[in-house]
Amino acid sequence: MSDAPRQTPAPAASRAGMKKELPERFRSYKHVWVFIEYEHGHIHPVSLELLGEGRKLADKLQVDLAGVLIGGDAAELAEAAQVCFEHGADIAYRVADPVLTHYRNEPYTKALTDLVNTYQPEIVLLGATTLGRDLAGSVATTLLTGLTADCTELAIDDERSLAATRPTFGGSLLCTIHTLNFRPQMATIRPRVMAMPLASPGRTGRIVDHALDMTEIDIITKVLQFIPDRDTQKAQLAYADVVVAGGLGLKSAENFQLVKDLAAVLGAEYGGSRPLVQKGWITADRQIGQTGKTIRPKLYIAAGISGAIQHRVGVEGADMIVAINTDAKAPIFDFAQIGIVANAVELLPVLTAAFRRRLSVHRLAS
Amino acid sequence: MHTVVCIKQVPDSAQIRVHPVHNTIMRQGVPTIINPYDLFALEAALALRDKLGGSVTVLCMGPPMAEDSLRKALTFGADRAVLLTDRYFAGSDTLATSFALSSAIARIGETFGPVDIVFTGKQTIDGDTAQVGPGIAKRLDLNQLTYVSRITDLDTETRQITVERRAEGGVQVLKTALPVLVTMLEGTNEIRRGSLADALRAARAEVTIWNAADAGITELLKCGLRGSPTVVKKVFAPTARADKAALIETDGKNGAQIADALIAAILDRNPALDADLRRLSAGF
Numbered sequence: 001m002s003d004a005p006r007q008t009p010a011p012a013a014s015r016a017g018m019k020k021e022l023p024e025r026f027r028s029y030k031h032v033w034v035f036i037e038y039e040h041g042h043i044h045p046v047s048l049e050l051l052g053e054g055r056k057l058a059d060k061l062q063v064d065l066a067g068v069l070i071g072g073d074a075a076e077l078a079e080a081a082q083v084c085f086e087h088g089a090d091i092a093y094r095v096a097d098p099v100l101t102h103y104r105n106e107p108y109t110k111a112l113t114d115l116v117n118t119y120q121p122e123i124v125l126l127g128a129t130t131l132g133r134d135l136a137g138s139v140a141t142t143l144l145t146g147l148t149a150d151c152t153e154l155a156i157d158d159e160r161s162l163a164a165t166r167p168t169f170g171g172s173l174l175c176t177i178h179t180l181n182f183r184p185q186m187a188t189i190r191p192r193v194m195a196m197p198l199a200s201p202g203r204t205g206r207i208v209d210h211a212l213d214m215t216e217i218d219i220i221t222k223v224l225q226f227i228p229d230r231d232t233q234k235a236q237l238a239y240a241d242v243v244v245a246g247g248l249g250l251k252s253a254e255n256f257q258l259v260k261d262l263a264a265v266l267g268a269e270y271g272g273s274r275p276l277v278q279k280g281w282i283t284a285d286r287q288i289g290q291t292g293k294t295i296r297p298k299l300y301i302a303a304g305i306s307g308a309i310q311h312r313v314g315v316e317g318a319d320m321i322v323a324i325n326t327d328a329k330a331p332i333f334d335f336a337q338i339g340i341v342a343n344a345v346e347l348l349p350v351l352t353a354a355f356r357r358r359l360s361v362h363r364l365a366s
Numbered sequence: 367m368h369t370v371v372c373i374k375q376v377p378d379s380a381q382i383r384v385h386p387v388h389n390t391i392m393r394q395g396v397p398t399i400i401n402p403y404d405l406f407a408l409e410a411a412l413a414l415r416d417k418l419g420g421s422v423t424v425l426c427m428g429p430p431m432a433e434d435s436l437r438k439a440l441t442f443g444a445d446r447a448v449l450l451t452d453r454y455f456a457g458s459d460t461l462a463t464s465f466a467l468s469s470a471i472a473r474i475g476e477t478f479g480p481v482d483i484v485f486t487g488k489q490t491i492d493g494d495t496a497q498v499g500p501g502i503a504k505r506l507d508l509n510q511l512t513y514v515s516r517i518t519d520l521d522t523e524t525r526q527i528t529v530e531r532r533a534e535g536g537v538q539v540l541k542t543a544l545p546v547l548v549t550m551l552e553g554t555n556e557i558r559r560g561s562l563a564d565a566l567r568a569a570r571a572e573v574t575i576w577n578a579a580d581a582g583i584t585e586l587l588k589c590g591l592r593g594s595p596t597v598v599k600k601v602f603a604p605t606a607r608a609d610k611a612a613l614i615e616t617d618g619k620n621g622a623q624i625a626d627a628l629i630a631a632i633l634d635r636n637p638a639l640d641a642d643l644r645r646l647s648a649g650f
C-alpha cells in the first residue's frame with residue numbers, strides 16, 4: 001500500500017512532474033563518488049565497473065570522480081587507490097584504521113557518513129552486493145537522503161539530476177527514480193551490468209586522508225570468523241559463474257545424477273526447480289527461483305524445467321540461459337537465449353562427454 | 367524474548383501486469399500474499415520463541431486489506447498482530463517506510479513489552495530494495511545483522527547473539543548485543559504448517575489496528591510521499607525480447623554432433639566463457 005499511489009497514474013504523474021528545488025544547503029554538493037569495496041586484499045570487481053560508469057557521469061557533469069577506500073591498513077589502501085586512479089578516479093578518500101580491517105556496519109557507516117558530510121558529493125554509488133546494500137541503507141538513513149536500489153542503468157538528465165533505472169517485481173518492470181531535493185543522490189548498482197573499464201597504467205590521482213575517530217571499545221559488534229566459500233561444501237548457487245539445473249522433466253531422482261555429472265565436469269554448481277525439493281531429489285539450499293536462490297551466473301543450463309514465472313525470476317539475471325526441453329512450446333524458450341528441443345535424459349550424458357573432451361584437450365594443451 | 371517480525375503484503379508476482387498505455391502497475395484483482403522472504407523471518411522468530419519463550423508480534427504497514435496477511439501469520443503461530451494503516455503513509459519510499467515502521471516498533475515496545483529482536487525478510491518481491499531493514503535498524507539504533515543464514519547462539523543472560531551472515535565470498539560470523547535487527551536470508555528454514563489450535567485462535571484474534579497517531583507519529587512530514595526523497599519518474603515494461611531462444615537444429619544429427627553444436631553455440635555467443643570454463647573445470 002505504501003507504494004500504492006506510485007501505481008495509479010494521477011499521483012504518480014503529479015509526483016513525476018515535480019520540479020527540482022534544491023535547498024540552499026545542498027547547492028555546494030559536487031562530484032561523483034564510488035564506494036570501493038575492498039576486502040581480504042581485493043577490490044570487488046563491481047567497484048571498478050562503477051568507476052567506469054562514474055567517470056562517464058562525472059564527465060557529463062564536469063566534476064571530479066572519487067573512490068572511497070575504507071579499511072585497516074593505509075599502505076594496502078594506497079595500492080588500492082592506485083588501481084582506482086588507473087580505472088578513472090581523480091581522488092581517493094582514504095579512511096584507514098585497524099578497527100576497519102573487517103567490514104562491520106557501525107564503523108563503516110560512520111566513516112562514509114562523515115566523509116559525505118565533510119566533502120559533500122552530489123552522487124554516491126555502491127555495488128549492490130551484500131556489503132554495499134548493508135552499508136548504503138544505513139548511510140542513506142543517517143543522511144536522510146534517497147537511495148535507489150540495485151540499478152542497471154544510470155544517466156544524467158537535463159537538470160543535472162541522476163536518473164537511476166532499476167528492475168522491480170523480479171524483473172517484469174523497470175522504473176526510473178530520481179532524488180530531487182536531497183543530496184547526495186545515492187544508488188546501489190547490480191554487479192556485472194556496467195562494463196569493466198580499461199585500465200590506464202600510470203594514471204595518477206590524489207589521496208585525501210580522513211580520520212575515523214572511533215575505537216574498538218565503541219563498537220559493539222565483533223567479527224569472530226570469516227569462512228571463505230571455498231572452504232565449505234555448501235551450495236554457493238548465488239555466486240556461482242556456471243549453474244546446471246534440472247526439473248521434473250528428468251523424471252526420477254536417479255536421472256538427476258546426470259545434472260550433477262555435467263556440473264562436476266564444468267566446475268559448476270547444481271540446483272533445481274521447487275518440485276525437486278518437495279520430492280526430496282535435492283536439498284532446499286539448491287532450489288532456484290522466487291522462494292529459493294536467485295542466481296546470476298555467466299551460464300545457466302536448465303534441463304527439463306518448464307520455466308514457470310517463479311523459476312524465471314530467479315534466473316533472469318543470468319548472462320546466458322540454455323534450455324533443454326522436449327516441449328518446443330515450454331515457456332523457458334521465451335527467455336532462454338539458446339534452446340534445444342531434446343530429451344534431457346539422453347542429451348545430458350552426451351553433453352557431459354563432449355564438454356569433458358573439449359576441456360581436457362585444453363588442459364593438455366596448456 | 368519479544369520479537370517483532372515485519373511482514374509486507376505483496377501482489378503475487380506471477381500475476382503482475384503492466385497497463386499497456388499508462389505503463390503503470392495494474393494491481394486490481396491481483397491476489398496478494400505475504401512477501402515470501404518474510405516467512406523465513408517469521409519462522410526464525412517462532413523457532414526462537416519455542417526455544418526461549420516469550421512472544422512474537424507481527425507488524426505490517428499497508429492498506430486495511432493487509433489484515434489478511436497478518437491473520438495468515440497468526441495461523442502460523444504468531445502471538446499478536448499489528449496493522450499500521452493510514453492514508454498519510456501512501457507513497458512511502460524506503461526512508462518513509464522505515465520511519466513509520468520504526469515508530470510503530472517503538473510503540474509496540476511500550477505497549478506489549480520491550481523488543482529484543484526485530485526481524486525482516488531479506489527483501490520484498492515487489493519493491494525489492496532490501497533497504498527497509500537497515501533503515502529500521504538505524505532509526506531505532508539497533509545493532510544491524512543483515513543476510514543472516516543462521517542464529518548460532520543467543521544468550522539471554524548476557525544478551526549476546528552470534529549469527530552467520532552471508533558476505534561476499536564467504537560467511538561472516540558476528541557476535542553482538544541485543545537489541546538487534548536481523549534480516550533473514552532466504553532458504554534458511556521452512557515455515558511451519560501451523561497447528562489447528564493456531565488456526566482457530568487466528569480466526570478469533572483481534573488484529574491491533576493503528577493509524578499514524580496511534581503509533582505515536584506526530585511528524586507527518588516524514589511520512590508518505592512528502593517524507594520520501596526518491597521520486598519514481600517513470601515505470602515501464604522491459605522491451606520484450608522479440609527473439610525467442612535460438613534453437614539448435616537436431617535433425618539428422620547424432621547425440622555427439624548435437625552436443626558439439628550446442629557447445630559451439632554457447633561459445634559463439636560468449637567466447638570469453640571458454641577461459642572461464644577451463645578455469646572452473648580445473649577446480650579454481
Ligand SMILES: Cc1cc2nc3c(=O)[nH]c(=O)nc-3n(C[C@H](O)[C@H](O)[C@H](O)COP(=O)(O)OP(=O)(O)OC[C@H]3O[C@@H](n4cnc5c(N)ncnc54)[C@H](O)[C@@H]3O)c2cc1C
Binds near residue numbers: 314
Ligand atoms: C508461491 C510459489 C513459489 C514458487 N517458488 C518456486 C521457486 O522458487 N522455484 C521454482 O522452480 N518453482 C517455484 N514454484 C513452482 C513453479 O510454479 C513451478 O511449478 C515449478 O517451477 C515447475 O517445476 P518444473 O519446471 O521442474 O516442472 P514442470 O513445470 O512439470 O516442467 C517439467 C518440464 O520438463 C519437460 N520435460 C519432460 N520430459 C522431458 C525430458 N525427457 N527431457 C527434457 N524435458 C522434459 C516438460 O516439457 C516440462 O516443460 C513456486 C510456486 C508458487 C505458487
Ligand SMILES: Cc1cc2nc3c(=O)[nH]c(=O)nc-3n(C[C@H](O)[C@H](O)[C@H](O)COP(=O)(O)OP(=O)(O)OC[C@H]3O[C@@H](n4cnc5c(N)ncnc54)[C@H](O)[C@@H]3O)c2cc1C
Binds near residue numbers: 006428489596
Ligand atoms: C517500482 C518501484 C520501485 C521502487 N524503488 C525504490 C527505490 O529504489 N528506493 C526507495 O527508497 N524506494 C523504492 N520504492 C518504494 C518501496 O517499494 C517502498 O518504500 C516499500 O514500502 C518498501 O520497500 P521494499 O518493498 O523495497 O522493501 P524491502 O526493503 O525490500 O523490504 C525488506 C523487509 O522490510 C520489511 N518491510 C518492507 N515493507 C514493509 C511493510 N510495508 N510492512 C511491514 N514490513 C515491511 C519486510 O520484512 C521486508 O522483507 C519503489 C517502489 C516501487 C513500486
